[in-house]
Amino acid sequence: MSTVELTVERAGAERADRLDRWTRTLCVLFFFSGFPALIYQLTWQRALFRIFGVNIESVTIVVAAFMLGLGIGSLAGGWLSQRRALPLLPLLAAIELMTGAFGLVSLAVFDQVGELTVGFPLAATAAATLALVTVPTLLMGATLPILVGHLVRRSGQVGSAVGLLYYVNTLGAGAACLACVLLLYPFAGMQGAIYVGVGINAAVALGALIAHWRERGCSVATAAAPMLVVAKPLLGFGALLGLAAAGGFVSLSYEIFFFRTVSYASGSSAPAFAVTLSAFLVGLASGARQAGRDCANLGRDAAMRRAFIALMKANLLGLIFLPLFDQVGWLGNRALAVAIPLVYLIARFWGSLLPYLAETGIAPDSHAGMRTALLYLANILGSTAGCIITGFVLMNYLGLVAIAVALGLTGLACAALLIGALEIPRSQKILRASLIAALALLATTALPRWSTNVLEVLQRTSVPGAAPLVQVVENRSGIISVATDGVVYGNGMYDGRFNTDLVHDTNGIVRPYALSLFHHRPHDVLMIGLSSGSWAQIIANNPDVASLTVVEINPGYLELIANAPSVASVLTNPKVSIVTDDGRRWLRSNPDRRFDAIVSNTTWHFRANVTNILSREFLGLVKTHLNPGGIFFYNTTDSNRVQRTGCLAFAHGLALLK
Numbered sequence: 001m002s003t004v005e006l007t008v009e010r011a012g013a014e015r016a017d018r019l020d021r022w023t024r025t026l027c028v029l030f031f032f033s034g035f036p037a038l039i040y041q042l043t044w045q046r047a048l049f050r051i052f053g054v055n056i057e058s059v060t061i062v063v064a065a066f067m068l069g070l071g072i073g074s075l076a077g078g079w080l081s082q083r084r085a086l087p088l089l090p091l092l093a094a095i096e097l098m099t100g101a102f103g104l105v106s107l108a109v110f111d112q113v114g115e116l117t118v119g120f121p122l123a124a125t126a127a128a129t130l131a132l133v134t135v136p137t138l139l140m141g142a143t144l145p146i147l148v149g150h151l152v153r154r155s156g157q158v159g160s161a162v163g164l165l166y167y168v169n170t171l172g173a174g175a176a177c178l179a180c181v182l183l184l185y186p187f188a189g190m191q192g193a194i195y196v197g198v199g200i201n202a203a204v205a206l207g208a209l210i211a212h213w214r215e216r217g218c219s220v221a222t223a224a225a226p227m228l229v230v231a232k233p234l235l236g237f238g239a240l241l242g243l244a245a246a247g248g249f250v251s252l253s254y255e256i257f258f259f260r261t262v263s264y265a266s267g268s269s270a271p272a273f274a275v276t277l278s279a280f281l282v283g284l285a286s287g288a289r290q291a292g293r294d295c296a297n298l299g300r301d302a303a304m305r306r307a308f309i310a311l312m313k314a315n316l317l318g319l320i321f322l323p324l325f326d327q328v329g330w331l332g333n334r335a336l337a338v339a340i341p342l343v344y345l346i347a348r349f350w351g352s353l354l355p356y357l358a359e360t361g362i363a364p365d366s367h368a369g370m371r372t373a374l375l376y377l378a379n380i381l382g383s384t385a386g387c388i389i390t391g392f393v394l395m396n397y398l399g400l401v402a403i404a405v406a407l408g409l410t411g412l413a414c415a416a417l418l419i420g421a422l423e424i425p426r427s428q429k430i431l432r433a434s435l436i437a438a439l440a441l442l443a444t445t446a447l448p449r450w451s452t453n454v455l456e457v458l459q460r461t462s463v464p465g466a467a468p469l470v471q472v473v474e475n476r477s478g479i480i481s482v483a484t485d486g487v488v489y490g491n492g493m494y495d496g497r498f499n500t501d502l503v504h505d506t507n508g509i510v511r512p513y514a515l516s517l518f519h520h521r522p523h524d525v526l527m528i529g530l531s532s533g534s535w536a537q538i539i540a541n542n543p544d545v546a547s548l549t550v551v552e553i554n555p556g557y558l559e560l561i562a563n564a565p566s567v568a569s570v571l572t573n574p575k576v577s578i579v580t581d582d583g584r585r586w587l588r589s590n591p592d593r594r595f596d597a598i599v600s601n602t603t604w605h606f607r608a609n610v611t612n613i614l615s616r617e618f619l620g621l622v623k624t625h626l627n628p629g630g631i632f633f634y635n636t637t638d639s640n641r642v643q644r645t646g647c648l649a650f651a652h653g654l655a656l657l658k
Helices: 003-052 056-081 088-116 122-155 158-215 237-266 270-297 300-327 329-351 353-361 368-397 400-421 426-450 454-462 534-540 556-562 583-589 616-623 640-649
Strands: 469-475 478-483 487-490 493-497 524-528 547-552 576-580 595-600 626-634
Touching: 003 056, 003 088, 003 122, 003 158, 056 122, 056 368, 088 122, 088 158, 122 158, 122 368, 158 270, 158 353, 237 270, 237 300, 237 329, 237 353, 237 368, 237 400, 237 454, 237 478, 270 300, 270 329, 270 353, 300 329, 300 353, 300 400, 300 426, 300 454, 329 353, 329 454, 353 368, 368 400, 368 469, 400 426, 400 454, 454 469, 454 478, 469 556, 478 556, 493 534, 524 534, 534 547, 583 616, 616 626, 616 640
Parallel strands: 524 547, 524 595, 547 576, 595 626
Antiparallel strands: 469 478, 478 487, 487 493
């Protein structure tokens, strides 16, 4: 071997070694960049819930605004990625520092905006939410295309770069989800979680600057990859964007579907929500990583075959998700241990789609970063549409089983789009289309039949031994069910019983009867939460009560009450006014209303988002709506911490034990 050959080989080895070190640096930084991003998302979501209330409209607005910010930010990142003169790591450091700076003041800003938007209509609320999160999410969304553009210039592989960076960033987000719910919120609170996020932003910025200074003198680290032969993309760019949008629509719709299912099965347990979200994010991350490796090691034709197989696996697992629950009901609450791996696997297969599309539809040239930004934007827009259409529309008109069928058919349509866009022999298209048609037939015929008892099975995972269900109402606010013994369940958890009989007290009905013991003449009463209507019926028929205003977030309870003879008359009682809204939002929107008594048959203290109506801050809001001598009469659900909070917020407290 000649000296020239040895020199070239050694230079190639050094370049590969430095590329590997550079890639590892980007991965470490991008992993920790994903950690504060999810901390902010979850914490800002909680903060905005305090302002706008916890109903499906607020959830949809918050998630959609956050994702749109990420998508638009990706365009800015794509534009920056084409500026070769811009140093990557200092740019990343600047983005992290600006994000952290906003995070530091974010909760105070949200509180100020909340005061200004009290009573705004839904459209104005949506605009305010979008404005609040636009700046930080623009910054967060810009990072992926910037890093992809720089990494592609060194490696020459688009799919591998997208898969690797998406993997590490999403993995960091999944870890942050568990950390928030299990550690940060219980021990540090929302402001403490923000401080942790800001600290990580600063650490990432410092790490990026240190890495830049170390690599600054190395010519190979900043040099472009050797000239590559750029092959023609397998997919047209229009088809590429359409598939990315369709994939985003289905994957986020599945995320909402999983939340609804696991929430119902766990009685809206906060840890169950965290575990489900974490499993979904880690699944997306691992799928992207596997796809990135395939793109690096396989040809583009083989990569697209893998993409089709991944979509078919995702759709098949999605179709058997509910029927499998129906078959493992005998496990009780341990059935969730079966659901979480399925959530992970389905997310894993959908998470692989974006890197495959990037590899086969984006050329590794100077425009790779911008095209990646457009691809990411299409995926984000599809995800946003999935959030709005599935969470806000479909769940208001379709039950859980029907939604599973709809998602299965939509996912299969996505696979059909992929086949139609590929230039493959006609015989292969017919074979794959036949497989899709067979699964579509399975979805429309077998899935509903195999999931006949799934709601009862899911109910028994959270309440072992629950009686059979006789009535179910499913809408976008949740799932309400009534058992044969008259027990009402809200999102899988005990929520009352149809009973107003004080002699045969099966639901602690003595408590609303005792209202006059604590206020000599409760003339005007506000009730937060309607549930079975039993409490409202007793209070409305109290001779001292002249008016009863009821604020209920889920209109489905009205349908149940109308069919229950013991409480149905409360709907037509002239003293009763029922408003469909979040209790906190209604209080903020009606600052001049005052009451002699505010009653809340509060749900269990361990459920997700219940702190919104048990916190000291909420009790302070309640106090502003009480007349002199007024009382707040609420259920502390056997929690010493809830009782302690009440005693800290009010000068006097008394516990009524049933």
